[in-house]
Amino acid sequence: MKKPWLLLAVVCCLLGAFPAHAQDEVWPSKPIRVIVPTPPGGAYDRTMRPLAQELASLLKQPVVIDNKPGAGNIIGAQAGATAAPDGYTLTMTGMVNTIAQGLYDNVPFNIVNDFAHVAMIGGGAQWLVVNSQSGIESFADLIARAKREPGAINYASSGAGSTGHLVMELLQKATHTSFVHIPYKGGAAALMDVLGGQVAVTVIPLSGSMPYIQSGKLKVLAVSSPKRSPELPQVPTFEELGYKQLTVISWVGLSAPKKTRPEVVRKVNEAVREAMTRPEVQKKLDAEGITPMTMTSDEFTRVVKSDTERWGALTRSLQLKAN
Template identity: 60%
Template sequence: MLRLLMAIACLSSIVATAQTTAWPTHPIKVVVPAPAGGPYDRIMRPLAQKMATSLGQPLVIDNRPSAGNIVGTQYGASAAPDGYTLTMTGMLNTIAQGMYDKIPFDIAKDFEPVGAIGEGAQWLIVRSDSGIASLSDLLAKAKKAPGKVDYASSGAGSTGHLLMELLQRAAKVQLTHVPYKGGAPALQDVLAGVVAVMIIPPNAAQASVQSGKLRVIAVSSAQRSPAWEDVPTFAELGYPDLTVSSWVGLSAPKGTSAAVVNKLNAALIQALNDKALLQHLDAEGLTPLRTTPKQYGDLVVKDLNRWSALVRSLGLRAN
């Protein structure tokens, strides 16, 4: 009986190893919890093509958009842990976890992290003719007239909104939040002079900055951008808590084998070393992040703790 049990165990191990070695044998689905043509989608499609080359199977994009990226992420969390369904996850998930009641998954516990894709800084922008030439100008104006300076955001709980809340706390000033249904209408009202200021990803405002319509007065990255060396970081200006980069990555359902996760991570790293893909990511305002699965998991947990605490303290609820 002992010999029989040992033989069964060995056979099971051989079968499992063979399955992992053979994986993948058919196309892999990548759930993008955002609309086709949006930033997530534009990042994932060329990346999927590069990863498919090294994995030997196509990566098929499945767009499942919803508020807070919840619908698509839930679908990815509940998929079979066989390596054939991946989900594009990001910092937005860690914010949404604290804003929505009864989210049917836990972004940190219900996924196996595969790896980060990249991160992007945020710009604090004003209209060039606003009379605000620096962060100190903005804060002086806000202190002189508490609550009279408006700032736009793409919605309550967005990265721009939360960063402006952090700035108000750190600088001890009061501004008035004007939430919009998306970044595009918010930016249009800043350009029109309806709202004074907003925080926005660089790729969304770059054309208007280059044309002279907008001015960047601070950036949320840890270091200045080589392409915009005259723009100071928040940390340089005395606000290190505003050193924030929005990030995205790939995750697999909880229980996916370590061997499959490691293969996926290797394919992801290889893709992130491709020059053409790096140029595409740069155009999207994204700097590549090459992480191990554990490092990506640690990033998820770190920001989940950070943003959940801030969201709770602000009393923000999206329901």
């Protein structure tokens, strides 16, 4: 009588293990949610929606956008970090998260340690621009004037701790100059005052400045990308000008909760890389000034760690907090 009971116990154990094994094999078997930590219609949202359509086609499941804006992208990222690590919640992360890690006290997650960083989407450069009527004709001219008149030149940013602000802080350190920071509540307001001549200088993405560059209202002095941009090939990089430390790419990517299975991370990474080859996705990325950046999950993780250390060191040196 002992053997039939033993056989029955073995069968029950196998049956109990089967559903979990089957679930592993068939991922994804239900819709995938992507948390976008900004409002609908914003740059993150505009970038993710065409990519989500292609991912849905490749993964054979709906990919649903869940906008969770607020607190400098912290609210959405926290929701993503604390979601179940089952492969059905992804979060758009960006360089802004690596800045926020040092900019705010008590961030409720660690951008390096609380995520499995799945796939880089792409990144965009920052552009150092001046009002065309400012009399500043080149990067060398700007630096020479700043050294002659320390503290006499104002620059606008979208706020303390923004990418534009931190690039200008790096510039001042690298060139041993002193500018006056004028923070605004958003990039649009900052740009309008540069166009109006109230402020001379700002650092902004190309997508927000191109119409004014083409019309001659703004002059571009330098770009933060490693190589010159095909859109404006006449503009030198900071590295060409002798300031490699000003090379900055504002990136966005997809991350998952930390304990997401490696095979799921691999499948999403492969799908994202495939989706970014599709013409419709490339067109949308171009419109946002984003260059596709193909990386493995490990390479992406190294970028997150490096940027967190870089911006943390800068914000600490400035004693900069946004609480």
